[in-house]
Amino acid sequence: MGEIKERLISIVGADAVSAEPEELWFYARDPGVLEAHFPDFVVAPRTTEEVQKIVQLANEYKIPLVPMGNGMALTGLVIPLRGGIVLDMKRMNRILEVNEKGRYVVVEGGTSQGVLKAYLDDHYPHLRHSLPDAPPTTTIAANVALHGQGRLTQQYGFNSDMVTGLEVVLPTGEICLIGSPSLGPYWFSKGPALPDLSGLFLGWLGTTGIITKVGLRLYPNKRIRDVEIFVTDRPELIPDILFDLTHLEMLEDITVWFQPKPLMFLGNYHITVFFTGDTEEEVTWKKRMIWDTLETYMKTKDGGFMNVDPMKSQLIQMPQRGVAEFADVPRGGGFEYSGPIVPIEHYPKYAAKVLELAEKYDVLYASAARLISGGHAMMFSISFAFNRNDAGMMKRVKEALEEATNFALEMGGIPWKPNFVEQKMILKQMHPETKKLLMAVKKLLDPNGIMNPGNWEEN
């Protein structure tokens, strides 16, 4: 081990390598329910070439390598299940290029959401990216690698759909450009009109390579953002309401949520609709279109718009701080959710399942679903906050999440950023030929099985 450490130091310098237990402690866990596993080393490279050398070293010693952004996936995706090297990418945080007219940006693999947002706000205030509601320290590369979503997902799809090119260090050490940058200097397409090789790295949770650069689409940043919240107590109406809203084709983001606390939210289902405009007239017109669209439900008294004026400033925050506040309601810093991607018509069944699980396992729940691609699907989150110091509560949350994943699979949903246990459940249900292909691709790219081992494995 001492020899590996020396070799790592020779690659990145002594200040970027640690095997100290107090530092490894942090890299052994995340805020979710999975058990901690200590890595042997933590390394923080600064360049693609350093990453390449570390990968070559890992292959030489057949030692596991876990690429890590900010480690906030909550489902243990960067917990080093078999030890080895955690590759902390946060020092690779430069914004390399903004193509204003082409509306894309190229960033290094450890660049955080907050850094990009701040940069755009300062230098290109008329452009924005699809910011997730995660802490701003989470990274862009990790987000697209796990098919994350953001504020523009309702309009433009998963954040991974917004990738315009990749630079990847393959598990065997080669540096590979994906998409238009493989042909020339422009980062405008991750695939089309070529075979789309980005699919070899997006959704694989770091098991097929290390993303060292990402090209990402940017979108118009309108001057004014506004919000309305439509409330109903009949979850069976929600698929129709969402269908009506998405028919408008002009809304920025739509989320559906319910939670028992604070008490004002108990028993109702809330549909938050964000919309934007460059002028007051544009925003007012859109607001009226939204109201007109849902007028039927108001007339039957089944739904109505709540007054958002007192909370508007909080609602239009990006990212929203309220999410983090809910995450620590029981105190003790534990928070995890199951967030399957599901057909919208199943919303009422998922909503009922949340209430059933909360009662059965006696846990504090919240659910927030986000529409994807204009209403083709939704991410339905079943969130549980817990006290990490309460073993009983953690166990109940773990069981509830497992049951939630089982339910999602039974209903034809796709678990999102599944933990290693859920990945096995997915593989068990997957069509055998699909699974065979998936395993063959993984083996082809990572013959030594060094990349984030324990993930996307059957056994």
Next chain:
Amino acid sequence: MYRLNHDEGLCANCLAVACLMKCQYMKFGDNKEAHEEMLRLINGEDTRILQECQTCYACEEYCPYGNHPYYLICERREAKGIYTAPRPITKQWINMTQMQGKYMVGEVKERAISLCYIPTLGPLAQGEIFAGLSSSVVFGAEFMCPAVHTHFAKMSVVKERLPKVVENIVKLGVKEIICLHDECYGTFTSIAKAYGIEVPFTPIYYMDYLLERLRDLRDKIRPLHLKAAYQRPCSNRLIPDKNRLVKEILDFIGVELVSRTYEGENALCCGEVIRSISGYRLADDIQERNLSDMVQAGAEYCVFNCPACMTVLSEKAKKKGLKPVHIVELCQMAIGEKGVG
């Protein structure tokens, strides 16, 4: 359960039907038509009043006999299971204002200030005007006037909660309570009386208190020389005799209350509850007419009494070039505690 003291005979024999004929939202061809609708209401029959009332409270002021036509409409609606606003919004208000033991009680004396359940009232109750009383405050659902539920025709909630609110105040040994929320005073003096709910302490309308303190602080007052329009809240219809205080206070601090179309009995509410009940068209129309009227009357400031109106209308007022201000803040400006502007 408490019952509404309503003299049906009085309404049956009232051919003026001012409560309906003056209504800003329901239109009747003549007194006879309005009277017939009123009779249907009294008899518990279906009437367009039950569908069209926007819950602006104004008929409580229009009735010259103090016979509580608004509370009667609310009672009849609830008896028939009629929702004014959508059901989930009604539910939300009931849940949001439930007593959960999360109240705040300061160093309460025999004279205390009620902040109702409105956090923005806290910062107002500061400075020399409230000297000696700033810490003698109560806040929370436990002290909240439940009149808001009349908007949702949930008189059962009002009747259930109001006696508890009264009891909670009495338990503190309070003899006099200064109601910083207009609606609290209206609830203690109008709704409680209408339902025979005993209020064993003296509610003090905060504008009475303001005027008294301004007289005490006369030497510190520097006339503001401003022109202002007043946004009269719905709850003020429950206590119409107190409306005069706005002008008296503004006169005292050198603020000219501009004369406008929508003042006094013709005042327009903030429109936000109407947005829930009837949608944006009517609400936007009310707000636009109201604020434009203030501008046309030459007002520089839009003076608020109710913090809910202030939340709803402030941004819209600013966009019209008006400066939103609470009447307490204006008084604080006049004695030099707050900057003008």
